[in-house]
Amino acid sequence: MSKSQSATECTFRTRIGGQALIEGILMRGVTKQAIVVRAPDGSLVVKEEELSLIKEKYPVLGLPLIRGAVTFIASMVNGVKALMFSAEYYPDDPDAAQQEPSKFDQWLEKHFSDEKLMSLIVTLSVIFGVGLSIVLFFLLPTLLGTAVTFFTDNLLVRNLAEALLRAVIFMAYMILCSKTKDMKRVFAYHGAEHKSIFCYERGLPLTVDNVREMPRFHPRCGTSFMVVVIIVSIIVSSIVFSVFQVRNMFLRMLAHLILLPIIVGVTYEINTWCGRVDNKLTRAIAAPGLWMQNFTTNEPDDSMMEVAIKALELVIPEEKGSDEW
Numbered sequence: 001m002s003k004s005q006s007a008t009e010c011t012f013r014t015r016i017g018g019q020a021l022i023e024g025i026l027m028r029g030v031t032k033q034a035i036v037v038r039a040p041d042g043s044l045v046v047k048e049e050e051l052s053l054i055k056e057k058y059p060v061l062g063l064p065l066i067r068g069a070v071t072f073i074a075s076m077v078n079g080v081k082a083l084m085f086s087a088e089y090y091p092d093d094p095d096a097a098q099q100e101p102s103k104f105d106q107w108l109e110k111h112f113s114d115e116k117l118m119s120l121i122v123t124l125s126v127i128f129g130v131g132l133s134i135v136l137f138f139l140l141p142t143l144l145g146t147a148v149t150f151f152t153d154n155l156l157v158r159n160l161a162e163a164l165l166r167a168v169i170f171m172a173y174m175i176l177c178s179k180t181k182d183m184k185r186v187f188a189y190h191g192a193e194h195k196s197i198f199c200y201e202r203g204l205p206l207t208v209d210n211v212r213e214m215p216r217f218h219p220r221c222g223t224s225f226m227v228v229v230i231i232v233s234i235i236v237s238s239i240v241f242s243v244f245q246v247r248n249m250f251l252r253m254l255a256h257l258i259l260l261p262i263i264v265g266v267t268y269e270i271n272t273w274c275g276r277v278d279n280k281l282t283r284a285i286a287a288p289g290l291w292m293q294n295f296t297t298n299e300p301d302d303s304m305m306e307v308a309i310k311a312l313e314l315v316i317p318e319e320k321g322s323d324e325w
Contacts, residue, residue: 011203013275013325016315017220018197018308019079020190021086022182025308026079027193029315030323033078036311037086038303045089048314068268069261073126080125136173137230138256141165146249159241163234170230171292174223178295189307191216192300194293196308200316206309208302216300217293219282220275224289229267231288236263276325 019026024037028051035047054061054070061070145162152158177183198214199206218224236259246252274282300308317323 012201012321013220013278014197014201014323015275015325016197016200016312016323017222018193018311019075019082019222020186020193021082022090022186023189023307024082024086024089025189025193025311026082027308027311027315028075028078030317032315034311034314035082035085036307036314037089038307039089042303044307044310046310046314047085064269065262065265068265071268072264073130076126076129077122080122080129084121134257134260137166137170138233138260139253141169142249142252142256149247155241155245155247159238163238166230166234170226174292175295184298187296188298188300189304191297192304192308193311194218194221194297195300195305196312200312206313208305208309211305211309212302216297217290219286219290220271221289221293221296223292223296224286225267225271227289227292228270228285229263232267232270233259233263236266 016027016029018028021035021037023039024035024045026033026035030051032048032050034049037045039045054074056062061067141162144165145158148158148161178187192211194216195211195214196206197218199211202214204210233256237256240255240259241252244255246255270285274285
């Protein structure tokens with residue numbers, strides 16, 4: 001089968017998704033998730049978990065627009081936990097291993113159990129990750145956009161300047177990340193994740209030879225989600241600041257924070273719709289995200305594809321088709 005054929009023939013669309021880790025992959029299915037990590041000795045370390053869906057306990061959190069923010073935070077928490085698990089198998093720095101624990105490390109070990117310490121680290125990591133995204137992609141463009149007021153008082157020009165800055169900062173951040181040595185391997189695992197899911201959606205046996213022939217750009221990717229978040233935020237903020245002519249920088253920042261859960265919720269619904277429907281409009285919406293995957297995915301080697309295949313096999317449901325959009 002040629003690569004062009006494999007890229008166009010699709011048996012169905014799965015809701016299974018994944019995340020690249022340090023020398024590994026997290027695959028999230030409908031009822032469970034699996035983490036597979038390549039250990040330094042070449043063996044595969046596997047961790048399987050049943051999913052506990054908070055939306056089943058609290059149905060209101062599963063309502064449209066609300067469920068997007070809930071799903072995003074849950075994905076962040078699961079992603080951080082999976083990254084920490086994979087980091088445990090990353091080869092240690094020999095010099096760091098010989099150093100005595102710092103006073104702060106000793107204080108943490110004394111006052112927190114392993115479970116509480118893990119919970120604290122995950123919580124702080126999620127807060128830091130979300131906070132950094134908000135500062136870089138929402139507050140910083142607003143701050144820099146105030147420079148326009150030295151030249152013109154036109155709100156339309158200011159809105160356009162902030163929109164351009166938001167897009168440029170996001171692209172620069174993703175491109176710079178892709179240039180680091182460690183992230184190149186993570187992004188190669190990202191490519192392996194996409195290729196394996198494509199192979200599964202084509203209805204082909206999950207073998208390295210088949211996975212190798214698949215495209216590495218997938219329309220239902222976290223990169224695509226973030227790109228659509230940026231695009232939706234530009235559209236929403238432009239409309240809001242055109243109707244409500246907010247000029248004060250701090251009030252504009254506050255408005256961005258208030259609008260953010262709505263923007264994430266709208267983006268989630270758009271991505272869900274694009275996952276179910278294939279037409280010219282959904283392909284146009286997915287196009288910017290697919291282009292950005294030139295920087296967030298790399299071609300994987302065979303060992304990476306083996307990890308992706310194993311992780312995917314572990315979350316494929318027993319009932320055929322129950323993971324279909």
